[in-house]
Amino acid sequence: MRFDVVVLGGGPAGYVAAVTALQRGLRVALVERRYLGGECSNWGCIPSKALIELGNAVGLAKSLGRYGVSLSISAVDKSKVLKHVSRAVVKAREGVKYLLSDAVVIQGVGRLKDPHTVKVDGEVSTELEATNVIVATGTEPKTVPTFSFDGERVIHNRHFFELDSLPNSMLIIGAGAIGCEISEALAQLGVEVHLVEIMDKILPEVDRDVSDVIHKYLMRSGVKVYTSSQAQFAGYLNNEVLVRVTGRGGTTEIKVEKVLIAAGRSYNTSDIGLSEVGVELDNKGAVIVNEFMRTAIPNIYAAGDITGPPLLAHKAFREGLIAAETIAGVKEPLPRGPIPMVIYTHPEIGFVGLNETQASRAGVDYEVFRFPYVALGRDSTSVRPTPEGFAKLIIEKNTGKILGAAVVGNGAADVIHLFTLAISHRLSVEELRKTIISHPTYSEVFSEVVSEASGKPIHIPKQK
Numbered sequence: 121m122r123f124d125v126v127v128l129g130g131g132p133a134g135y136v137a138a139v140t141a142l143q144r145g146l147r148v149a150l151v152e153r154r155y156l157g158g159e160c161s162n163w164g165c166i167p168s169k170a171l172i173e174l175g176n177a178v179g180l181a182k183s184l185g186r187y188g189v190s191l192s193i194s195a196v197d198k199s200k201v202l203k204h205v206s207r208a209v210v211k212a213r214e215g216v217k218y219l220l221s222d223a224v225v226i227q228g229v230g231r232l233k234d235p236h237t238v239k240v241d242g243e244v245s246t247e248l249e250a251t252n253v254i255v256a257t258g259t260e261p262k263t264v265p266t267f268s269f270d271g272e273r274v275i276h277n278r279h280f281f282e283l284d285s286l287p288n289s290m291l292i293i294g295a296g297a298i299g300c301e302i303s304e305a306l307a308q309l310g311v312e313v314h315l316v317e318i319m320d321k322i323l324p325e326v327d328r329d330v331s332d333v334i335h336k337y338l339m340r341s342g343v344k345v346y347t348s349s350q351a352q353f354a355g356y357l358n359n360e361v362l363v364r365v366t367g368r369g370g371t372t373e374i375k376v377e378k379v380l381i382a383a384g385r386s387y388n389t390s391d392i393g394l395s396e397v398g399v400e401l402d403n404k405g406a407v408i409v410n411e412f413m414r415t416a417i418p419n420i421y422a423a424g425d426i427t428g429p430p431l432l433a434h435k436a437f438r439e440g441l442i443a444a445e446t447i448a449g450v451k452e453p454l455p456r457g458p459i460p461m462v463i464y465t466h467p468e469i470g471f472v473g474l475n476e477t478q479a480s481r482a483g484v485d486y487e488v489f490r491f492p493y494v495a496l497g498r499d500s501t502s503v504r505p506t507p508e509g510f511a512k513l514i515i516e517k518n519t520g521k522i523l524g525a526a527v528v529g530n531g532a533a534d535v536i537h538l539f540t541l542a543i544s545h546r547l548s549v550e551e552l553r554k555t556i557i558s559h560p561t562y563s564e565v566f567s568e569v570v571s572e573a574s575g576k577p578i579h580i581p582k583q584k
């Protein structure tokens with residue numbers, strides 16, 4: 121069978137590439153070894169957010185007592201909780217299947233035999249002739265020293281979201297976005313959670329003032345957080361795992377039903393014939409591409425997680441789109457604008473561009489402006505307010521150029537996109553001041569921090 125485009129992998133990068141190529145009138149085949157939707161729909165973005173929604177709903181219900189509305193949560197049915205999660209997964213997966221109705225979708229493991237042939241091993245093995253190939257094979261979960269995945273008690277995200285029931289206790293290794301999000305949701309749902317991080321703070325991607333807010337909220341929700349600590353497998357005990365956690369204060373032994381490892385990913389680029397056909401990889405195994413997602417071999421493109429960090433679904437979507445459009449003859453490179461990132465804890469974090477640590481490492485002369493959530497009308501109306509939250513804007517001193525922004529507080533996942541738009545279009549603080557934002561909304565942190573940066577703060581006193 122001959123196709124204009126053969127896409128390898130049906131995750132966010134692969135399916136968006138396929139849909140875009142179809143829209144441009146190309147004949148498309150997509151090869152997927154497991155489920156359409158990839159990591160994101162099946163074991164990542166979608167199930168984690170479904171779990172977080174439930175955790176947040178419980179958190180909200182618990183907070184209502186303070187306002188005279190007493191709700192009692194008599195029980196959390198730990199198996200039913202995961203049914204909500206799997207319903208969301210199936211809906212997402214079916215949605216992708218529907219979008220690909222006009223593509224030839226082949227179930228199996230694909231591998232490049234040569235630059236124009238993809239060999240598929242599945243129930244039916246076949247070879248596909250391809251004018252162009254888009255490789256979007258994503259990543260695999262990595263383990264940490266002394267632990268090996270057994271799929272039952274020492275697990276990764278895929279095992280976790282396929283459990284029949286939530287465990288009563290869990291130790292999570294890695295306090296990045298995934299570790300923090302899952303920890304908090306589980307703690308709200310009544311699971312005993314231990315979160316172990318080798319670095320001296322949680323959430324390495326954000327500045328300490330931002331991660332400190334989340335650290336406090338995690339502890340308030342009942343998560344036991346161990347920073348500057350290393351977890352070591354110490355054996356199986358009946359139905360539990362014994363873990364030795366060594367930190368500044370010494371060693372603690374913790375018994376849990378499950379250990380979830382959320383400490384990094386490795387690229388799916390080694391066994392699919394890439395190097396053999398001449399595609400270049402960097403020293404970490406990520407595929408080297410240009411701004412049109414083209415690899416060293418002109419008819420082979422790569423998109424999504426396999427092109428390197430940040431490992432995010434919206435980056436994958438865009439790269440898949442650019443690869444397919446390039447094949448269709450559109451000459452539009454990958455936008456240079458920064459990629460925002462959201463962490464779906466309570467409160468949420470949104471950040472974009474440089475953080476303070478990166479700005480100071482880069483030797484940039486910068487200024488920081490902060491607007492606190494305590495001064496934000498909308499937050500004070502919330503029954504789950506986040507008064508420790510703030511928006512922070514980082515500006516280059518000489519030029520007034522916006523380098524980056526971070527928001528931690530209610531609504532941050534959406535508000536951050538105002539800053540993203542501003543940075544992508546290189547708008548100055550004076551230009552941004554012309555925008556009127558509705559009151560009372562969380563988006564007002566944007567106009568407030570911008571007013572502050574322009575020297576004309578409204579809702580907080582000007583610092584002398």
Ligand SMILES: Cc1cc2nc3c(=O)[nH]c(=O)nc-3n(C[C@H](O)[C@H](O)[C@H](O)COP(=O)(O)OP(=O)(O)OC[C@H]3O[C@@H](n4cnc5c(N)ncnc54)[C@H](O)[C@@H]3O)c2cc1C
Pocket residue numbers: 128129130131132133134151152153154155156157158159160161163164165166168228229230231256257258259277298388392423424425426431432433434435436
């Ligand atoms: C728990 C968790 C939560 C996350 N939450 C978020 C979030 O909230 N927001 C966000 O932006 N990102 C999130 N991510 C990251 C996001 O899931 C990834 O960035 C995204 O899925 C990458 O898309 P991709 O298409 O590059 O790869 P993948 O989604 O990994 O898809 C690759 C596909 O290729 C298939 N494949 C691999 N090899 C072959 C082969 N040889 N033949 C055929 N098929 C093959 C795989 O089965 C898979 O379906 C999360 C990740 C995890 C683990």
